[in-house]
Amino acid sequence: MIYLRPIGRYDSPSGVIYRLGSRYRKTLNANKSDRMEIKDKVDILDQMFTIYDDFLADKQVACEKGCDSCCTRNVTLTTLEGFRLLDRMGKAQHDLLLSDIRTREGNERFMPRLTINQMAAMCAQGKEIPEEENRPEWGSCPLLTDALCPVYENRPFGCRCMVSRANCAQTGYADMDPLILSVNDVFLQYIEHIDALGYSGNFIDILLFLDTDQNRHDYLNSHLNKPASETGLIPNHPVQVLMIPPEHRKAVAPILEAFRSIRPRG
Ligand code: SF4
Ligand code: SF4
Numbered sequence: 001m002i003y004l005r006p007i008g009r010y011d012s013p014s015g016v017i018y019r020l021g022s023r024y025r026k027t028l029n030a031n032k033s034d035r036m037e038i039k040d041k042v043d044i045l046d047q048m049f050t051i052y053d054d055f056l057a058d059k060q061v062a063c064e065k066g067c068d069s070c071c072t073r074n075v076t077l078t079t080l081e082g083f084r085l086l087d088r089m090g091k092a093q094h095d096l097l098l099s100d101i102r103t104r105e106g107n108e109r110f111m112p113r114l115t116i117n118q119m120a121a122m123c124a125q126g127k128e129i130p131e132e133e134n135r136p137e138w139g140s141c142p143l144l145t146d147a148l149c150p151v152y153e154n155r156p157f158g159c160r161c162m163v164s165r166a167n168c169a170q171t172g173y174a175d176m177d178p179l180i181l182s183v184n185d186v187f188l189q190y191i192e193h194i195d196a197l198g199y200s201g202n203f204i205d206i207l208l209f210l211d212t213d214q215n216r217h218d219y220l221n222s223h224l225n226k227p228a229s230e231t232g233l234i235p236n237h238p239v240q241v242l243m244i245p246p247e248h249r250k251a252v253a254p255i256l257e258a259f260r261s262i263r264p265r266g
Contacts, residue, residue, distance in 0.1 A: 036264070038222070040264035042083070043264050047265075048190065052161070059177065061164065063162075067169065068147045069169045070162040070174065072141060073110075073204065074109055074134050074202070077201075078192055078199070079199050079210065080194065081206075082206035083216075086211070097150075097207070100142055101208065104142055107139060109139075110134040110138070111232055112234060114130075114234070115192050115234055116188045120239070120241050141203065142203075158203075161184040161188070163176065178248070182244055182245060185244070189242055190259060193236075193238050197222050197236070201232060205231065205233055206233065209226075
């Protein structure tokens, strides 16, 4: 049930695509710079998550501690989010998590073939977005422990953005405010953008990828030598167009403005 991508909302591309003004594009280009260190990108991510928490603060959500139906093994994330997560884990937690993941590595899971920025670009060109199989029955997130998330503070955006107005366990689905869906898309697009030199993929595949010294070293040096095609991951892309329906543009504007004011804090 984890929210990944609102396929149904690509039906009218011309109504959804929001072309970026030159001022905003300039900020975006600065943020995907390959000269920016990973620690600065992680800092940008932290500031984005604060902006998202502020956005959600007055929204009606039924989510609460111990509510875990959305914690499936289909969560996707970027290498930047995976790096941030692994970097903030203690050694004991890291070893336990990775050994657990390795024992279940072969299990079925959602492995995306397109990133959200690729989909946005296709949408802008009027191309159809292919459906991808993504089933909650494939099981729970490998981290979930006694209905709680052991990395809650450092969870990726794919987990943060999953919110519902009603308890999903009772309704059988997530009841998501359409504005939140639009805002989620903007965050997902921007996160991929600042990690444009990295990869995206399933939670399990990203963590396994980053768990080798060579891949971590290459990632820290902004130059991944292992082709994505050999890893089960997909290369990230910079933002070209944002997907914001006309009815949400006014409400999303303050978030875009907040993004523009983010600076790495050194
Ligand atoms: S209400 Fe739904 S989205 Fe919110 S925490 Fe529970 S299962 Fe997850
Ligand atoms: S990382 Fe945490 S919040 Fe995300 S799916 Fe796993 S247990 Fe749930």
